[in-house]
Amino acid sequence: MEVTEDIWELRLYVAGKTAKSVAALSNLKRYCEEHLKDKYVIEVIDLLVEPQLAEGDQILAIPTLVKKVPEPIRKIIGDLSNEEKVLVGLNIRPAKK
Template sequence: MSKQEKPTAYELRLYIAGKTAKSVTALANLKKYCEEHLKGQYKIEVIDLLVQPQLAEGDQIFAIPTLVRKVPEPIRKIIGDLSNEEKVLVGLNIRPA
């Protein structure tokens, strides 16, 4: 069975509000997990709601930071600084619970 690599198998959106400690930590954690577990198969879009507040409504964002997995469906959300790697990987369905 050959392993075929699909470009951007995961499309992730991280909603933040400015460069707060939590936002910076969440992004750093997310990049680390993606490089370890999804190398070459992910795209991260960071949306700063201080700059683009109208985008919060589309994904129904009520807390910051929030990570949204757009692809693959179904859409999943994880709220917080993403410091619990196991919870993030299970939440994104990268690792089975």
């Protein structure tokens, strides 16, 4: 059976450069580099610039991270400072050391 390497498609919804939004992006990048090296894409959507995009993913709070691929789609709200909660929420297995 062939194993394909999934590319994780992550979408981070923010509202401007608030402290929480900046922290969420920085935390997310750190986790991705540590656990998904070269296997992820982060799309940052600023709802101050493109508010209409909130509807598609039913965004009710900011910042919100949406994992689009691989399925199932998952959402995590907040600054993503709790690494364990984020990894469990995204269903990422810690990288083998």
